Amino acid sequence: MKANFMQLKIGIIGLGRIGKIHYSHIRHQIPEAEVVMVSDVDKNGLPRDVKHGNAEELIAHPDIDAVVICSPTDTHSAYVEECARRGKHVFCEKPLDLSLARIRETLKVVRQHNIQLMLGFNRRFDANFVKLKTLVDTGKIGDVQLVKITSRDPAPPSVAYLKSSGGLFLDMTIHDFDMARYVMGKEVKEVYAAASVLTGGAVAEAGDIDTAVVTLKFEDDSMAVIDNSRKAVYGYDQRLEVFGSKGMAHVENNKPDSHVYYHEEGVASALPLHFFMDRYTTSYLTEMKAFVRSVQEKQPVPVGGSDGLKAALIAVAAQQSVEKNAPVALAGGE
Structure with a gap:
C-alpha cells in the first residue's frame, strides 16, 4: 500500500463476536485504517478508547469513510442503503438479507450511489x-x-x-x-x-x-x-x-x-x-485488509454484492x- 495514503476512517456497527474480531484487527493490525466510532445495542463491554453512538449517528458521522456492519441480519439491508445514500463504503457480514427481493433492492441503491460494498465471505x-x-x-x-x-x-x-x-x-x-x-x-x-x-x-x-x-x-x-x-x-x-x-x-x-x-x-x-x-482468525484479518486496500486504491472489492446475491x-x-x-x-x- 502506498505510504502517502491517508488512514481510512471506519465505524463499526455491532460488537458481537465477529464485530470484536474486526475491531481488534483494525485497531491493532491494520495501520492504514482507524476505528472512529462503534455502535452496539448492548452498551456493556464496549471499548472505552473509542467514541460510542447509535447506528444512525455513526453512519452520519462526517469523518467516517466506511462502515463495517456486523449487526443482526435483519438490519443489514437498511444500514447498507443508508450508508450508500451518505456516500459511505461498506463491509457487511453475510447475508445481505434473508429476502432475495430485498437484496436486489439494496444492490440497486448501492449501484445508484457508486459505493464499494464487500460481503464477509472470509473463507x-x-x-x-x-x-x-x-x-x-x-x-x-x-x-x-x-x-x-x-x-x-x-x-x-x-x-x-x-x-x-x-x-x-x-x-x-x-x-x-x-x-x-x-x-x-x-x-x-x-x-x-x-x-x-x-x-x-x-x-x-x-x-x-x-x-x-x-x-x-x-x-x-x-x-x-x-x-x-x-x-x-x-x-x-x-x-x-x-x-x-x-x-x-x-x-x-x-x-x-x-x-x-x-x-x-x-x-x-x-x-x-x-x-x-x-x-x-487469519482469514478475517486478510479480508479486512483487502477491503481497506480496495477502498483506498479505488479498486473493485474481491467479494461484491453480486457474489452475495448469487x-x-x-x-x-x-x-x-x-x-x-x-x-x-x-x-x-x-
Missing part, C-alpha cells in the same frame, strides 16, 4: 483454500469436474440465534455455496438438496435442520457436493477437495498441533480446532429442493 481469504484456487486457476488440476466440501460445526447455536438466522442454508451453508463458486470459477445452474433434523435439541425447537447434503450442478455439468452438520462432537470440521482431469488437491482440518502418537492400541492425534474464530440464490434453491424433494433450476438475474 475466500484462508491461505489453504487460496492455494487450491491458485492450482485451479493455473491449470494444475486440469478441467475441474468435482468439488467436495465438508463443513460441520461442533455444536448448534442458541435457539434465539437459530430462529432469526434464516435457516441452515442461508446462515451456514451459504459460505460453502460461495466457496464452490469461488473455487470452480463457474456459475451454478441446478441445486439438489436433502436435509434432516438428527440432533434434536435447539435445532428442532427452532424448526431448522441440522444435517444436509447438497449437490450443485454447474453450467458445464461439473458438480460440487457439500455436506453439513450442526454437531460434530470432535470439533470444527472444514475440508475441501478439488478433482479434475489432471489430478486432485485437498485441504484437511487445521489442528492445534501436528503430532501423531503411535502406540500398541492404535494411532492418535489432536482433534480439529473447536471454534470457527480459531480456524479462520450465494443467496443457491441457498433459497436448496431450501426449495428440500421442500419439493427434487432438483431446482437456479433463478438468476440481479
Whole structure:
C-alpha cells in the first residue's frame, strides 16, 4: 500500500463476536485504517478508547469513510442503503438479507450511489483454500469436474440465534455455496438438496435442520457436493477437495498441533480446532485488509454484492429442493 495514503476512517456497527474480531484487527493490525466510532445495542463491554453512538449517528458521522456492519441480519439491508445514500463504503457480514427481493433492492441503491460494498465471505481469504484456487486457476488440476466440501460445526447455536438466522442454508451453508463458486470459477445452474433434523435439541425447537447434503450442478455439468452438520462432537470440521482431469488437491482440518502418537492400541492425534474464530482468525484479518486496500486504491472489492446475491440464490434453491424433494433450476438475474 502506498505510504502517502491517508488512514481510512471506519465505524463499526455491532460488537458481537465477529464485530470484536474486526475491531481488534483494525485497531491493532491494520495501520492504514482507524476505528472512529462503534455502535452496539448492548452498551456493556464496549471499548472505552473509542467514541460510542447509535447506528444512525455513526453512519452520519462526517469523518467516517466506511462502515463495517456486523449487526443482526435483519438490519443489514437498511444500514447498507443508508450508508450508500451518505456516500459511505461498506463491509457487511453475510447475508445481505434473508429476502432475495430485498437484496436486489439494496444492490440497486448501492449501484445508484457508486459505493464499494464487500460481503464477509472470509473463507475466500484462508491461505489453504487460496492455494487450491491458485492450482485451479493455473491449470494444475486440469478441467475441474468435482468439488467436495465438508463443513460441520461442533455444536448448534442458541435457539434465539437459530430462529432469526434464516435457516441452515442461508446462515451456514451459504459460505460453502460461495466457496464452490469461488473455487470452480463457474456459475451454478441446478441445486439438489436433502436435509434432516438428527440432533434434536435447539435445532428442532427452532424448526431448522441440522444435517444436509447438497449437490450443485454447474453450467458445464461439473458438480460440487457439500455436506453439513450442526454437531460434530470432535470439533470444527472444514475440508475441501478439488478433482479434475489432471489430478486432485485437498485441504484437511487445521489442528492445534501436528503430532501423531503411535502406540500398541492404535494411532492418535489432536482433534480439529473447536471454534470457527480459531480456524479462520487469519482469514478475517486478510479480508479486512483487502477491503481497506480496495477502498483506498479505488479498486473493485474481491467479494461484491453480486457474489452475495448469487450465494443467496443457491441457498433459497436448496431450501426449495428440500421442500419439493427434487432438483431446482437456479433463478438468476440481479
